[in-house]
Amino acid sequence: MTVDRLELHDLLPRELRRSWVVDGTCPDLDLYSLFRARQIANLHHTAVLDAKGTLCYTALDRKVRCLAAGLRGLGIRPGDVVGVQLPNHRSAVIADLALAALGAVALPFPVGRGVLEAECLLRRAEAVAVIASVAHKDFRHAADLHALSRTMPALRHVVAVGPGTAPEGTVAWSELLRSDPGAFVPARPDPDGAARILVSSGSEAEPKMIAYSHNALAGGRGNFLASLIPDGTPPRCLFLVPLASAFGSNGTAVTLARHGGTLVLLDRFTPDAALTALREHEPTHVLGVPTMIRMMLERLDATDEPLPAPTALVLGGAPLDETTAEAAAKAFGCPVVNLYGSADGVNCHTGLAHTVPPTDGAGVVAGRPDPRVAEIRIADPDTHAALPDGNVGEIISRGPMTPLCYVAAPDLDARYRTPDGWVRTGDLGYLDPDGVLHVVGRLKDIVIRGGANISPAEVERELSSHPRVRDVVCVGVPDPLMGERLAACVVPRGGRPPTLDELGAHLTGRGLERQKHPEHLLAVDVLPLTPAGKPDRAALRERLTENRPSASAAEPGLPLAQAG
Template identity: 30%
Template structure:
């Protein structure tokens, strides 16, 4: 009997340096090669130019008093400045706190206070959100916040100019005082108890994960990686930015937010070799008319991740976009993020129907969730991972950290998985109730807590239901107070609008007198999901095959 355990062997050693030192090494090797292209603004940087601007931003932040361990928030869509701040904070040893561009006022306020953000770099606005006004609204209630720098304004220009006038050699001295295991990044994951938790990651965590993702994609200085996925996720800033810069490759930002036409235009214009996306993005790209008319022959590889990957979509990405070496990755923010990845040499069936095998230098196992014992291969259980990628912990939440990471440093993902005889993994479901909607992790408890504030709702349960476009959509089952007016999906959406991030607003509403319960009084969400498929006629979406 072979157990569901695997370790990733590699002849390539782990990187032991900091993000700043690694960037300096890449710049020394590839100074004149392109590092970054920002399509929306028409700007581009060689590695030498990129390093100069990173150092200017770092010295500008230092002039504001930012030092090692200080939290610097970044609240902006994808843009060159986001990337400059990412590397500048790493050079100072400051901790970059990623803030979701979809956040509303109460979510922004929570993150600013929970992380103790000292300096906030933000876009003035994005889409319909007036970031500047939202920041001013919460600022009196955020004691730690001393500086707000809005990108594209005089404050940003002054920061950069002050940094340009500084002495870049100072950064070498600062760098010598930084360690690879220092915390460098906080990313918030939706909270099971109503509030997000800040996964705290080190240089060692994310630099190595980005590097080995790039290794398995075969990156070198000739590659040009189109990144339409958000930088505030690990997908963008680790699997994208750090995978590229650790190999001397170029990052191409097609647009501030995902736009299928912009992504395809960027691939064609910049001769990109790699394209990233969650399944919904690739579906949109495949449905874009220009997918069949543009010259996309430069594409070789790419990554599909973020939520279960439909087999048919994966096949089309290979056939129509020419991404013959496209990979599926699986992981979570708390593991920097990737634990398994398909390889270019895997058979087509393996690459379209599994999430691959263990990453180099990591361990994975599938356990019985009740006993903690590793199950035989072919038996479903909870997926766990251990190694360099496991986060330092949840920011200032040791109890929550202990719930996720056991005494032997195994991260318990809450995902149900099966490992086959060759070590390939399939993700079959979740122990937790987490819903993954178009690559966004959503915890129903957070939405349920919010729905309780509705004057007519006495009880609410939120579940994920199958969706052909987003993988999963949100459905709220609610009990109403006696005499309450009819509640529809539309009226509930109006109640949530502007108070919840758009991806947390339920698409479907089902009013009930009582919820399905176990004999011990627990809500039976499994039964609710099965009933919802029937009620909503989602049989086709439920039948889709995923990796």
Template identity: 35%
Template sequence: MWMPRPDPGRTAEYHAAGYWRDDTIPGLIGAAACRAPDKIAVRDASGEQLTYAELGAQSDRLAGFLASRGVERGDIVTVCLPNWCATVVAFVATMKRGAIVNPIPVTYGRADIAYVLTKCGSRALFVSGRFRSVDFTVALSEINAAALAGQTIVRVGDGEVDIGTPWTEACSYTANAGVVKLAADDPAAVLFTSGTESRSKGAVHTHNTILFGERALSRALAIGANDIAFMPSPVSHTTGFMHGVVMTLTLGGTLSLLDVFEGGRAARQLADHRCTWTMGATPFLADIAAALEQTGSGLPDLRYFMCGGAPVPEALVRKAGAIGLRVMSIYGSTESPPHTVVHPDDPAENAWTTDGRPLGGIEVRIVSTEGLVLPVGEIGEEFSRGPNTFVGYLDEPELTAKDLAADGWYRSGDLARLLPDGSLRIVGRLKDIIVRGGQNISVREVEDYLVSHPAIQSAAVVAVPHPRLGETGCAVVVVRSGCSVTLAEVVEFLLAKGVARFKMPERLEIWPALPMNPSGKIQKFLIRKKLAESADGRQS
């Protein structure tokens, strides 16, 4: 398995500039525990909470369990858990072993989980017994045995199938006595993200790439140890993992986690925990604002509501502002975590007219299809470069070379322009993905499954606007002669294949043919145009 490493030239440059240091994530969390051992480090919606001392002790015992099962420095540990205190313990214990954290969403289907485990060669897997409507013990029992071969499974809670080691047992081991020497330029996390490829790709980050980005963001927003972060975004995603868990705990702050999002519930937890900042996709903002408006309550402790993943509508920002929420748009990707943000001293309208200004130490440029750097106001592809940029894709050297240039510039695949004040504005995408409520969906992956349906001859999936989620998927299909298919049948077929529910098309169009150019490539712009012109797309 090919594990990407930092470029030697940029490594020397960033260390010399002080951008990269010798700190590691568990080392900084341990230092925070020494400063304030009795301070609450993390609490969740169930009422469970851990002080820094308790987080340290429990993660030490869990690291001891991982050591007893042969998990070593450089191994990958997959964590498929909701926003719980236990999830944070699993993250910290994994890193204390020198292993690499691989958080994956609990919305992943059976096929997604099997793919990631195989791709990573994971040595251990943390799962919940049940969460919401999913029994993960059943899902694991249906996965090909080869994908689970040689893995240690830890189960948080019970399910129908008795699989793996119970969480309480794993956390009762003797604390790991053997000190694992960590290096700041070692890989710390593999975060999977969907792009134009048919399968998700694992972006590899080191302690230094993660920590630089979190220092830059916290410095821009003056976030520190006295802050309380509210995180409704899954800690399996970049937002929750990096900005929620890592930034908060390395600063010595307090993290408030919500596992099942609902606007009223989120608003109450924000108030009860006296949270000072939060970050989430547009639907989170819309639902929290609606709940506050309905109850007439406010959040006087909340300084910032950072919003990304999709354009933030002006009407929503104004509505939020009217009830006391300061909205600040933020932009980035798993490969180049938020590298632009609306700063506190920027005009309020920048929240809906821009996607923020670059953080200190991070460069942004707009590039034409010919590779020329474009002036202010011209639209091209957004490139970024900085000490926060990932080091490559796990076991994908060719894809890494395609997206990450030798001189460190990452190609976002997003169309954008720079504004006179230095702000960035995203205007579209080159990549063929759907951003549903802040979650990326690879349309090619869904299309590959659709064309395996016995009734479907050809298929195209495109994004259609949605008032709350930003975008949802519309499947446009051509059926085989004498066949028919309904949306319900398509969803049932995809679920049976193990596809995650959030990737399901939410609209189905049956056409006699798909528009193609002379070379046979489907012309999706014509599909989008026709769907947009349709007053009411009929669902089957």
């Protein structure tokens, strides 16, 4: 049976892509070639620190070549899409580089993602193989994906990564690693061709998949990390987020291949494990989500033991509030970098010039755009025409890190890319006279209460400064009378959680009108996280919906009772 291969096209003019090679912005080499050059230059430099210990560049390269030879023996060809569902471990790094060496396209997605979502991704991307864990916590990804393969003609192989016995019908990772590395000759794919597909849940019913080239990863995203390495020394990066996430794409392709650094990896995030890794391995850069840092800060409350100061604490994936930024800067003893970015192709950050990132009346600023990463403009949401500085409009982005296209989704290309290739973020913001980007809200991420629009991000930002709030996420819950009502999901600081009245009084004092005050309150010990490491808003919304009291008992326009 013949299966059509996935076509990935570039929505940017080729001459624009090539201009970034000509001026030196992008390296014009595929990811494996870049990694190989780093390996030759520093044979025994540590590439990976994980639960199994250390792995140097030469040992890593040998494993990469073994796996690549084994995968080629299975029939994996240049341009084939191969899924990867592995935890933060050396195996994920080996898989990334082996697929790059084959000229294949990696489709990583975090462990813990359900089988239905995995099927959606693999089917739409026409993946020919998937590399997955035999067991991770309560999941049996390899067995589940093999069961899927019976109904997916394109998916020919499931590679099972131990520990544990490979399920019947799968290919054992350990067998592939016994292949002869000397017989492998790497492919030399087009640096402007697809190397990796990033997955983003975004606001769509199904996860969005975005194709990135070698140059966009090592060049555009690589330039982002370069701006945070003041002396050019190869970085030692502690990744609290999954390497399989969009944020985690700064791992293998950027930290190793572009900068010759070291990856410090945790199989799964816990605040205690992260603090232990920080003390034992003294990373230069820590990359995580604000919620993770707040969890770590809570563990530090009981000890005066100082932490080794990194060069930078890089926080992205969710809005960063001033309270967390100040506490983190004090505890970690380094600049806190607010990263505004997305898998869709936008990047802006506050840099190393400030220990605590600057703020405006709306919260922490996004930073100054770097054209070596992504140029940012403010545009009219309807016409896409550029607006003058100071005017609020839609944030759009285009530059060396701009992705090729959405995968198997021409409707998303039409919706989120302008005719000349700019990425529409759906975020509202403005550029001030100094060229600093300020994000003020989203076009669609709103709760509509009786016809009035409420920005959850705005309310979260103000609640985060309440002295009894450690962490907070706001979500909308369905309501038969008002359509939606806002709920605050709070991790309390100390013992007793704040009441709705106390939160309302705080918001009034911060100048937030009453109609934007939360009407449900859910107190939790810890915010649930998605497999990508972000707060799980869907799980919180489901819990609130299950616990919500009947709206019929509430007077129109008045707060309801606490949800929990």
